[in-house]
Structure formats: structure tokens, C-alpha cells
Amino acid sequence: MIALLRAELLKLRSTRTALGMGIAAALVTVLPAILLIAFLPKGTIGGDEARTILTAGSSLVTYIVLVFGILGMTGEYRHGTITYTYLATPRRGRVMVVKLVVYALVGCLAMLLALLLANLIGVIGLPIRGVSFPAPDGAALADYARQIVTAGLITAFGVALGALFRAQVVTVAGTLIWALMVEPLIVAFKPHIGAWLPFNVFSQVISLPIGADGDAAGGLSRPEAFLVSIGYIAAVSVLAVFISMRRDVT
Amino acid sequence: MAVIDAEHLSKRFGKKVLAVDDVSFSVEPGTITGFLGPNGAGKTTTLRMIVDLVRPSGGAVRVLGSRYRDLTRPTTRVGALLDASGFHPGRSGANALRVVAAGAGISYDRVDAALEMVELGGAARRAVKGYSTGMKQRLALAAALLGDPEVLILDEPANGLDPEGIRWLRIFLKARAAEGRTVLVSSHVLAEVEQTVDDILIISKGKLLAQGPISELTRTAQPVVRVRSPQAEKLEELLTARGAAVNRLGDALAVRGPASAEVGEVAQSGGVVLHELLTEQPSLEDLFLQIAGTRKEA
Numbered sequence: 001m002i003a004l005l006r007a008e009l010l011k012l013r014s015t016r017t018a019l020g021m022g023i024a025a026a027l028v029t030v031l032p033a034i035l036l037i038a039f040l041p042k043g044t045i046g047g048d049e050a051r052t053i054l055t056a057g058s059s060l061v062t063y064i065v066l067v068f069g070i071l072g073m074t075g076e077y078r079h080g081t082i083t084y085t086y087l088a089t090p091r092r093g094r095v096m097v098v099k100l101v102v103y104a105l106v107g108c109l110a111m112l113l114a115l116l117l118a119n120l121i122g123v124i125g126l127p128i129r130g131v132s133f134p135a136p137d138g139a140a141l142a143d144y145a146r147q148i149v150t151a152g153l154i155t156a157f158g159v160a161l162g163a164l165f166r167a168q169v170v171t172v173a174g175t176l177i178w179a180l181m182v183e184p185l186i187v188a189f190k191p192h193i194g195a196w197l198p199f200n201v202f203s204q205v206i207s208l209p210i211g212a213d214g215d216a217a218g219g220l221s222r223p224e225a226f227l228v229s230i231g232y233i234a235a236v237s238v239l240a241v242f243i244s245m246r247r248d249v250t
Numbered sequence: 251m252a253v254i255d256a257e258h259l260s261k262r263f264g265k266k267v268l269a270v271d272d273v274s275f276s277v278e279p280g281t282i283t284g285f286l287g288p289n290g291a292g293k294t295t296t297l298r299m300i301v302d303l304v305r306p307s308g309g310a311v312r313v314l315g316s317r318y319r320d321l322t323r324p325t326t327r328v329g330a331l332l333d334a335s336g337f338h339p340g341r342s343g344a345n346a347l348r349v350v351a352a353g354a355g356i357s358y359d360r361v362d363a364a365l366e367m368v369e370l371g372g373a374a375r376r377a378v379k380g381y382s383t384g385m386k387q388r389l390a391l392a393a394a395l396l397g398d399p400e401v402l403i404l405d406e407p408a409n410g411l412d413p414e415g416i417r418w419l420r421i422f423l424k425a426r427a428a429e430g431r432t433v434l435v436s437s438h439v440l441a442e443v444e445q446t447v448d449d450i451l452i453i454s455k456g457k458l459l460a461q462g463p464i465s466e467l468t469r470t471a472q473p474v475v476r477v478r479s480p481q482a483e484k485l486e487e488l489l490t491a492r493g494a495a496v497n498r499l500g501d502a503l504a505v506r507g508p509a510s511a512e513v514g515e516v517a518q519s520g521g522v523v524l525h526e527l528l529t530e531q532p533s534l535e536d537l538f539l540q541i542a543g544t545r546k547e548a
Contacts (some may be wrong), residue, residue, distance in 0.1 A: 011349055
């Protein structure tokens, strides 16, 4: 397992995919924050409100790490490196477990850096517009922690989806269409069903997204959402491993 | 004990394609065994079944006495070259091998040694996407050698190599066998491995047609009569009518069946002029054609 872990970390370090993901995450965090500071009329909002807006860009980071997770697994099939991965570790379940762990940690790290960057811009930029940037309180830190954990979960989910479907373009496109178009439509028209769909479940780990009163709309509590998220990842991963053990690498 | 032991190995893809059909063979230690057959014969599928990348539909294969997946740190026991394109194009050659080494629990020191062994030390820092086909083939060979394994399984290792590279590969394989290692090497270019292998396995259309030491198989094979004639087409007709197996290329014929004296008599009785008539011990290619032809007739 240690050898596999080393290999996964080296895979991340030795291509530009992880770097590209980091740059993309930084851009979607930095650009909205800079625009906000540039166009914010002096004294119109308070510090807490400004922080909420500044860190809003981090929601896009979840989609970036989702795609990153998918690429991490489908890339193995696309470039044929899966042959060497399975030659070294014929027990395919182990490969899956290590990938899930490593990519979840990278997803957490990406979100942590995005939030740090957003806060840094707030500390430096907001005083220029006459808004003081308060130190994060307990509620803000708890919200950050939930965002970081969710980013890890979503990245791992991307890995599991990639292992299940293997085809890179189809998996990325299909997942984004599902997450950005299909699920929101189901949530809008059938909220009781929508509350249980995967990407909505992930977002409920961070906040209660269905209306102002999540429970009244059939939403999940945060602990429930967290457990269901783990359930989704486990179910897709187990299915992917089960299928991969029967799949031929040709 | 055989190093590789396949028993009644079969692989079916879907309902229609039977890629490997009840193949049994063994590879003895310290030998170079050629796994020969035309494209699509089932060589790659068989090799991939040995290392657990393809699951057999029937039968079983053991390598070093175990299933591949049950070997501890398998790439330090069995090195496999199966896919020269199995490297991320953005990684350098050295990093591509480091990834393989890390996953297999092999020290990074072996990376430089393996690259030097395949004469790629100078290109170690270049991205794989800039490698020629021959360089990628050498890199894949280096990956197979990383764990200093006692068994090498090489699928068409000469693909993409220039004549110098093929000669280098031949010397390289002989050196590995001289060290006591076992090599199973597949090829569809029979002449390419003829000077290298000790034993051969011949496969065609998923069925194993012959196996054994190359010297024994060629000795028992029928000799080939080479004929050159300006009336080669007419002579071909005459010989074929007498049941001989004839391959013609321009004015040259390769005749299997009748002895050279009989070929000469047929030519003389048909008024065919001969420019050359000689008997040759069959090449590996002749042997393959004979065996494949015999099976077809059967």
C-alpha cells in the first residue's frame, strides 16, 4: 500500500494535470474576488458579508476537483498506464482504495488553498475599499471545514466515476451535464427526490440548499448528507472494483 | 519445474470471438522461447492472461508456480513488455519508469540502470511524447527490466526497432538467457527470432500448433526445394498437380513434398528450363507454413 501511495503521489507530481488543476482553482477563486474588490463601492457592505462573497468562487473549485478526480482515473486508461499499475498491483481493489484516498486528500488541499487565497485577498484588498476584514469566527471556520471535506468527497467521487466509466471525455461531459443541468432540474421539479441525488447531497454537507428550510423541503441534515455522500462514493467504488476485476486490460 | 505452465487456456471475447482455444504449454527455465504466429493468432491475449491482465474463460496459467496475482511483488519476479505506448506522454522517460518503480516497490536506483541497459540514458529527461517508436519500445523494455526479474515476457519487442535495434535486441535477449533468466518472446516476424530462440510455440487462430526445441522441429520438418525457372508458372502447375505444396515469387519457387530429384524430373518431362535447383533445410518460416498448412488440411 505504501508503494502504491508513493506511485500515486509521483504520478501527480510528474505531469501538469495537478498543476493545471491548482491554477484553475486559484483563478476561479482570485478573479471573482479581485472583481468584487475593484467594483465594490466604498462602505456598502460589512466585513462578514464581504467574506461570504469573496469565498463564493470556491464553489467552482468543487467542479474543478470533480473533473480532476475523473481525469486521475480515466487518464490511466487513456494513456495505457493502467497496464503497469495492474502489473505492479494485480489486486485491483487496492489500486482503487489508494487512488480514492490520495485524490480525496488532494481535493481537500485544493479547497484549503482556495479558501486561504480568498481570505488573503480579503485581508489585503478589502481595506482598500474601506471595508475591514474580520478574522474568521467559529461559524466561518466550521463552514470552511465543511467545504474542505466536501471537496475531498467530490474528488473521490470523481475517481470512482472514472473507474466505473473509463472513457475520459464521456465521463467528464456526462458528469458535468448531470451535475449542472439534470440534477438542478430534478431538484426544481421534484425536490424530495432531488435532495437524495449525489451532487445535491454533497452540497448539503456544506449548507441546506433546498429552500430556506431544508427539512421542510425534504432535504437532509448535514450528518445525513455526509453519510449519504460516503455511501455514494462507496457504492460507486465497490461497483467499479467489482467490474474492473472482471474487465480485461487489452 | 516449468517457469510458465499453461493448462487448457481459453479466452472468448463476446460470443463470437474465440481468441485462444484450449492452449497448453510450458516454458522451461533458462530458455528463450519464441511464441510465434501471425497477427491475430492469440499471442497477445495469451501473454496478457499469464500476467492477469486478461481473465481466462477457461483453463489456468501459473508462473513460477503461482498465479501471477499471488506472487509477492510480482514485477520483481516477472518483467513484462506488453504495450510500448503505456506511458503518459507528458512524463519524462525517467519519471515514467520512476512511477512504475514506485508502484512496484523498486528502488529508484534501478531506473538509471534500466535506462542505461536499453541505451536510453541520454534521453532520460525528455518527455515520452518526443520519443520515436523504437525509443518507446526500449523504454517499455526498461520497464520490464526494472525489477531485475528472473522471467521476461515480451510481446513483439522488435516492433518499431530498426535493423540495428533488432540486432541489439537479439544480443540482449541472449545475454539475459545466459544469465539463467527465462524469456518468452512473441513475434509475427519469424525470421526475426529464428536466430535467438531455443524453443518455439506456434499458434494460429487461437490454437497451439506445435511446441518444442527449434532444432528438433526443423529437423523433423520436410526440406524445401528451391527452384528458379523462367517458366516458373508452368512448373508450379505441374508440381501442384502432383500434390506438392508450392510458393512462387516471380521466377522462384519454394517446393515442399517432392525431393529435388523428383522436381528436376517433373521439370524435364514438362520441358521446363531450370536455372537453379537446390535443397535447403527449412527455415522457421517454412516450418510454420508446413505446420499451419498441415493443420488446415486436417
